[in-house]
Amino acid sequence: MPDMVYPLSTMHANVPPSASVLEPRAMGAAAIGRDILLRRMRNLSSLNEREIELVRSLSDQVKVHDPGSMICPRADGSPYPRLIVSGWACRPRLLSDGRRQMLAVHLPLDVLGDRGDRRPLAMTPAAALTPVRTISAAPLYDAMANKPDQFPGLIRAFTKIERMEENQLLDHVVRLGCQTALQRIASCLLELHRRMEAIGFTHDGSYQMPLTQEALGELLGLSLVHVNRIVRQLKSEGLFEFSSGIVRVMDFQRVSLLADRPVPFDDAKYG
Amino acid sequence: MPDMVYPLSTMHANVPPSASVLEPRAMGAAAIGRDILLRRMRNLSSLNEREIELVRSLSDQVKVHDPGSMICPRADGSPYPRLIVSGWACRPRLLSDGRRQMLAVHLPLDVLGDRGDRRPLAMTPAAALTPVRTISAAPLYDAMANKPDQFPGLIRAFTKIERMEENQLLDHVVRLGCQTALQRIASCLLELHRRMEAIGFTHDGSYQMPLTQEALGELLGLSLVHVNRIVRQLKSEGLFEFSSGIVRVMDFQRVSLLADRPVPFDDAKYG
DNA sequence: CGCGAGCTTGAGGCGATTCAACTGTCGTGG
DNA sequence: CCACGACAGTTGAATCGCCTCAAGCTCGCG
Numbered sequence: 114m115p116d117m118v119y120p121l122s123t124m125h126a127n128v129p130p131s132a133s134v135l136e137p138r139a140m141g142a143a144a145i146g147r148d149i150l151l152r153r154m155r156n157l158s159s160l161n162e163r164e165i166e167l168v169r170s171l172s173d174q175v176k177v178h179d180p181g182s183m184i185c186p187r188a189d190g191s192p193y194p195r196l197i198v199s200g201w202a203c204r205p206r207l208l209s210d211g212r213r214q215m216l217a218v219h220l221p222l223d224v225l226g227d228r229g230d231r232r233p234l235a236m237t238p239a240a241a242l243t244p245v246r247t248i249s250a251a252p253l254y255d256a257m258a259n260k261p262d263q264f265p266g267l268i269r270a271f272t273k274i275e276r277m278e279e280n281q282l283l284d285h286v287v288r289l290g291c292q293t294a295l296q297r298i299a300s301c302l303l304e305l306h307r308r309m310e311a312i313g314f315t316h317d318g319s320y321q322m323p324l325t326q327e328a329l330g331e332l333l334g335l336s337l338v339h340v341n342r343i344v345r346q347l348k349s350e351g352l353f354e355f356s357s358g359i360v361r362v363m364d365f366q367r368v369s370l371l372a373d374r375p376v377p378f379d380d381a382k383y384g
Numbered sequence: 385m386p387d388m389v390y391p392l393s394t395m396h397a398n399v400p401p402s403a404s405v406l407e408p409r410a411m412g413a414a415a416i417g418r419d420i421l422l423r424r425m426r427n428l429s430s431l432n433e434r435e436i437e438l439v440r441s442l443s444d445q446v447k448v449h450d451p452g453s454m455i456c457p458r459a460d461g462s463p464y465p466r467l468i469v470s471g472w473a474c475r476p477r478l479l480s481d482g483r484r485q486m487l488a489v490h491l492p493l494d495v496l497g498d499r500g501d502r503r504p505l506a507m508t509p510a511a512a513l514t515p516v517r518t519i520s521a522a523p524l525y526d527a528m529a530n531k532p533d534q535f536p537g538l539i540r541a542f543t544k545i546e547r548m549e550e551n552q553l554l555d556h557v558v559r560l561g562c563q564t565a566l567q568r569i570a571s572c573l574l575e576l577h578r579r580m581e582a583i584g585f586t587h588d589g590s591y592q593m594p595l596t597q598e599a600l601g602e603l604l605g606l607s608l609v610h611v612n613r614i615v616r617q618l619k620s621e622g623l624f625e626f627s628s629g630i631v632r633v634m635d636f637q638r639v640s641l642l643a644d645r646p647v648p649f650d651d652a653k654y655g
Numbered sequence: 656c657g658c659g660a661g662c663t664t665g666a667g668g669c670g671a672t673t674c675a676a677c678t679g680t681c682g683t684g685g
Numbered sequence: 686c687c688a689c690g691a692c693a694g695t696t697g698a699a700t701c702g703c704c705t706c707a708a709g710c711t712c713g714c715g
Contacts, residue, residue, distance in 0.1 A: 214561040289560035290485040290605035334561035
């Protein structure tokens with residue numbers, strides 16, 4: 114086994130062979146960033162030549178954020194949002210008794226920082242959950258702000274990203290409001306798979322999932338202990354597999370059924 | 385006692401003398417709408433003369449929505465958002481087993497419908513919880529879209545409204561994620577007081593609160609039965625008073641302390 | 656080797672839910 | 686005028702989901 118970093122494993126860390134397809138590691142950091150960025154953008158919207166070139170030309174200036182550190186682009190002096198190139202982050206809300214409630218988690222290719230509209234979620238400082246590397250999105254935002262007519266694809270893509278974020282937030286409300294622990298975890302892991310898939314970071318239902326059980330609890334409003342029990346239940350029921358930072362969805366159909374439907378009990382055990 | 389409509393009491397219904405200050409009833413519906421709209425807008429941002437005139441000139445065309453009916457401006461054929469003039473609405477998310485999770489509640493002066501950016505929450509159809517009356521916000525949005533330079537105050541005001549909405553959503557996540565029923569209800573009633581205060585619909589800590597206990601449960605992820613028990617606890621502890629659709633915050637300090645701080649037990653009973 | 660971070664497991668208790676019944680109020684229609 | 690149903694609120698009992706406390710475990714690393 115290679116030098117696996119777990120559980121704070123990261124997208125740019127060396128990964129075991131079985132997961133090496135998740136991210137090509139032979140390339141340089143910035144090259145990877147541009148590559149997956151382009152891939153994600155084109156998934157979201159068609160881009161014209163000028164836009165593709167702009168994305169390709171993004172700065173090599175990678176900022177590294179240690180796990181636990183805060184990422185607040187605006188406070189850092191750079192008045193532009195930043196793109197996550199690798200690693201996971203979250204939006205913690207600190208409570209006066211020391212607990213945290215995560216409002217959202219962010220994966221590679223998500224945008225951190227104000228996008229000019231000072232929206233509350235975007236303005237919330239993010240916390241790095243793993244080592245996180247970011248690059249400035251300044252050229253993209255400048256282009257969209259100054260010559261919107263020439264970059265319609267970029268605008269479409271970033272608009273979609275914002276909408277997806279808000280949708281995730283709404284789903285999160287439903288999860289917290291009226292789903293059981295089993296459903297919350299299942300639907301969360303499913304959402305994360307969907308998002309990792311969108312950036313090409315999945316392989317046959319599996320993806321690197323660096324959240325600790327404690328972090329999952331803070332996201333889903335559950336205690337660490339309970340997350341643990343439910344995770345093993347998901348495993349024993351053949352819905353997911355978990356191994357050293359990698360999650361694998363074993364049965365999309367059953368998991369989707371479980372995740373989307375807050376029917377109390379009977380339907381959880383499919384006979 | 386006048387002909388009080390309860391529990392589906394509404395802002396435009398006759399109200400008992402003790403609460404008659406909550407809304408002047410001698411005025412026509414549209415006049416009230418313009419009046420409180422202007423008041424709220426000026427609370428949010430200073431307006432120039434042209435803007436004030438525009439707000440004053442808003443259409444008298446009031447649309448009435450029955451309780452339980454859906455309000456979806458876009459589907460109605462009017463491609464503009466609408467302003468609630470009176471009554472309460474919510475954004476329900478329907479689950480496959482018939483339960484509902486409310487994503488948000490809307491009070492008079494809130495905006496329903498797409499604002500041109502097709503954001504998920506705004507696009508979610510709203511459900512009238514009481515009789516709701518709305519007017520078109522078309523003149524305002526046309527003005528902002530076509531001559532943004534001439535209506536800076538309008539833009540500031542509506543931007544603030546959007547930000548407040550998103551903040552409420554984030555608070556909602558925290559409530560659902562890690563607060564007890566006592567805290568959820570307390571903080572919710574406090575938020576509603578704050579919002580009613582912003583439109584001048586409060587009097588000495590009290591305001592008309594037309595949500596049924598069932599609706600509160602759907603909003604806060606609690607069962608009707610539990611809401612009931614907690615409501616009486618709040619009453620018996622002298623934190624709130626409840627009487628026929630009117631809620632009164634009895635002790636802002638203790639309620640705020642309770643609502644903002646998810647400390648499990650001891651602090652809930654202040655000795 | 657020893658430490659720390661994360662995961663695992665058991666026991667006990669509280670918070671919240673479900674089921675079920677009952678009260679009070681209002682509007683409707685015989 | 687009163688019987689009736691609809692609806693909101695109230696209350697009790699039993700149960701479940703999840704939490705807290707408290708250990709113990711595993712693994713990688715200094």
